[in-house]
Amino acid sequence: MDEQSGGAPATPTIADVARLAGVSKGAVSLALNDKPGVSEETRQRIREAAETLNWRPSIHARAMLRSRAFAVGLVLARDPRHLALDPFFAGFLGGVQTVLADSNSVLVLQVVGQGEEAEAEGYRRLARERRIDGAFLLDVRTDDRRPALLRELGLAAVAVGPDGADYDGTPFVGVRDGDGIRDAVEHLAGLGHRRIAFVEGAPAYLHSASRLAAWRDAMRAHGLPAGPHAAGHFTGEGGAAATRLLLERRPTAIVYASDLMAIAGMSVAREAGLDVPADLSLTGFDDNPEAAHLHPPLTTVRQDPVAVGAAAAELLMARIDGRRVTPVSPSPRLIVRGSTAAPPAAR
Amino acid sequence: MDEQSGGAPATPTIADVARLAGVSKGAVSLALNDKPGVSEETRQRIREAAETLNWRPSIHARAMLRSRAFAVGLVLARDPRHLALDPFFAGFLGGVQTVLADSNSVLVLQVVGQGEEAEAEGYRRLARERRIDGAFLLDVRTDDRRPALLRELGLAAVAVGPDGADYDGTPFVGVRDGDGIRDAVEHLAGLGHRRIAFVEGAPAYLHSASRLAAWRDAMRAHGLPAGPHAAGHFTGEGGAAATRLLLERRPTAIVYASDLMAIAGMSVAREAGLDVPADLSLTGFDDNPEAAHLHPPLTTVRQDPVAVGAAAAELLMARIDGRRVTPVSPSPRLIVRGSTAAPPAAR
DNA sequence: ACACGGTACTAAATGCGTTTAGCAGCGTAC
DNA sequence: GTACGCTGCTAAACGCATTTAGTACCGTGT
Structure with missing residues (x-):
């Protein structure tokens, strides 16, 4: 044929x-x-x-004279299975796209193996081949070397992460994770909880550290002693292990830095013979599609990833064009469902 | 400053x-x-x-003479929230990337609003600006017009979807969803179940239709009457509604075309006073990160999205370079966990 | 008649990597 | 000495859209 x-x-x-x-x-x-x-x-x-x-x-001909690639990049150094569980990422992409469509640019996505060096090499390649004019920085770590790298590569950059953190001079769109955690603690404190534990994500990430700090601050603000906390590394296994650890300290509520960890924690609690929410209240973070359909449905924090993506893209395109815009910081919202209730009456 | x-x-x-x-x-x-x-x-x-x-x-200079863009495209017409819950997609991207890295090409990702026209316009734009040499087709529908469109645009294309379906001449990487469903039905039949219901996804999609067909075939192969089935549209709400509907027919097991629907179904069953798996066995599809950490953990079908992505990229790059390769069809695997057990003793 | 201005266009340069035609220099054969 | 071939390199063309310099033509004023 x-x-x-x-x-x-x-x-x-x-x-x-x-x-x-x-x-x-x-x-x-x-x-x-x-x-x-x-x-x-x-x-x-x-x-x-x-x-x-x-x-x-042809963008190629255009790119030649303007020395503009009409594209922006996003390099993700994540384990694909970890990426999967993040509804934030998908919404973010959707938001980015709404802005890019108007500016005649496209998004180049690179998923590389885990590791800082692989990630850096991803950006380097895109830059040296003149494939992109700018890049997004997600999952920013403490002491992240990417801001410096992108500066060195002559790329415009916009970081996405907790409000008020240090991005080494790179402009950023602040996500107010902390507000969500604070709302969760307030909600629990309002129900009468005093021993509120916390399962953080992976300490190396800014958005993990900022959620932990928010929990501490909120506890203090309510005159409560900062209870026990443990790292769950944003995974199911981690969340389960952290929960087992924390249950020994008899908390009446646990705030989790992600839904996945909260879901795993819920199973652990039930296996330990605890009823959720009668014996133990739980809150998640992200509002995964599953969250509303668990038994009981999970009280959690919903971000607006589409707004964050749009804001980040707006800011990045402005940087590339040399315009100035004032970035916004969309706030998350606590979604109260059935996994939280008043603590068991003081016995 | x-x-x-x-x-x-x-x-x-x-x-x-x-x-x-x-x-x-x-x-x-x-x-x-x-x-x-x-x-x-x-x-x-x-x-x-x-x-x-x-x-x-500079790829732009190269692209000028070779009339090659050294990039491939992927247009997704999905609701961002729907995209979020799909671990297949993330793994797929990871697999694609492993191949692309070697061939000096990158991936251009476009997320457009839902609707066939928006999707077509996405591909058209990428093609006319010479931004891509080829494209992936995901979420193929019955009577999908994209194969014809991409042919018309002069783009190489590779579809990803159920093995043996009709892709209008476009080469494809077959995912053997059907095998996974068959394994699930066999597992349940082996446990003694006879009334096995099915919750399909969204009938317009090939991968939904193929899973439904596999369930029917497997039932017949075991000499069982094809029990009731209902569409859950791959959403939590849909899965819950379908489950409510099906429970009236007193099945002893329900096979779901996705984990999210199964998770929602599990909650519905429990609200109806049924114990999973003692009264009702459930199986999912996808092996979401949550699946292993539910209570009980979900028996489900795990695909190898990374392998699918790699195979698709391999095939696409071969098409672009005019090489011939024989595509593979990675098989999924049934992961047996706690949500399935023998049916309640015939009463 | 010629200078001057303005309009509406064309020709040519530009950017950057690849490829082809061309050329210098050397050695060999007769 | 010329013809021939080879090696190792250079110069130039090419692709495509944009931009700048340049030109033809018209009308106006003197």
Whole structure:
């Protein structure tokens, strides 16, 4: 069997448009970019020709002279299975896209193995090949070397992470994780809980550290002693192990830094013979699609990842174009469901 | 405060390398692409110069002459929240990346609003701007118009979906979803179940239809009457509603086309006073990170999305380069956990 | 008649890596 | 000495959209 004939219709170039309209290439460029120097009559004729041929300028040719790639990058150094469980990421991408669509840029995504060096190499490659004009920084760590790297590579950058953290000079869109944790603690304290434990994520990440700090602050603000806490590393296993550890300290409530850990914790509690929420209240973070459909449904913190993505993209495009915009910090919202209730009456 | 001076270090071009090595641009190109016409001595000198300057050819310049973009595209017309819950997708991206890294191509990701037209426009834009050489097709629907569109756009394409389905001539990497469902039914039948219901996803998608068909076939193969089934649309709400509907028919087991639906179903069953697995066995599909940490942990089907992604990328790159490879169809695996058991003794 | 301005366009340069044609220099054959 | 081939390199063209410099043509003023 032979290849289907007809095959790829050669994509038209500006020369084809010029020929069809009976003008020079220069005139086409001027006409379609709304620049002066072409009569309205000719401009219209050129527009029609371009329309007929369905012509769009090749970004490669454009990129050559403007030294702009018309693309931005995102490098993810995550274990794919870890990436999977993050509804934030998906929403973020959606938000980014709404902004990119208007600015004629696209998103280049690179998933690399875990490890700082692999991640750095990902950005380096994109930069040296002139594939991107700027990049997003997600999952920022304490002492993250990427801000410096991107500066060195001459790339515009925008970090996404907790409000008020240190991004080494890189502009950032602040996510107010802390507010969500604070709301959760307030909610529990309001129900009468006093021994509220905390399961943090992976201490190396800023968004993990900031959630832990928020829990501490909120406890203090309510005059409660900061109870026990343990790291769950944002995984199911970690969340379960941390919960087993914390249950020995007899808390009446546990605040988790992620839904997955909370879900694992819920199972551990039930195995230990505890009823949720009668004996133990639990709160998660992220509002995974599963959260609302558990038994009992999980009280959790919902972020607005689409808004965060849009804000980050807005800021990044502004940096690239040399414009200035004031970044926003979307706030998360506590979704109260059935996994939280008043603590067992003091016995 | 002024901009930090020093600023962007101008990215070196091939001319810089040539100057440093004391040769012409042509010689550099020949040397670094391992083509004859340069002495080994000079070649080495050029290599060192390129290394020193940390030079990499600009893809834009390359793209101009080869009329290759050195990028492939993926357009997703999904609700961001729906995307979030799909561990398949994340693994897929990871697998794609392993292959792309070797072939000097990158992945351009576009998330568009739902709707066929938005999706088509996404591919059209990427193609006309010469941004991509090929594209992946995910979430293929019955009567999907994208294979025809991509052919018309002159793009190489690879579809990902159930083995043996009709992709309108587009080469595909077959995922053997059906095998997973069959294994689940066999597992349940082996435990003694006879009334096994099924919650399908969204009928418009091939991978949904194929899972439904697999359930029917497996039931027949075991001499069982195809029990009731209902659509859950791959959402939590849908899974819960479908479960309520099916429970009226008193099944002893329900097979779900996704974990999320199974999780929602488990809550519904428990609210109805049923014990899982004593009164009702449940199986999911996907092996979400949560699945292992539920109470009881969910018996489910685990795919190997990384292998699928790698296979799809391999096939796509081969199409682009005009090579031929024989595509593989990775098989899923049933993970037996605590949500399945023998049916309640025939009363 | 010629200078001056403005308009509407064209020709040509530009960016950057690859490729092809061309050329210098050397050795060999006759 | 010329013809021929080979090696090792250079110069130049190419692809494509944008931009700048340049030109033709018209009308106006003197």
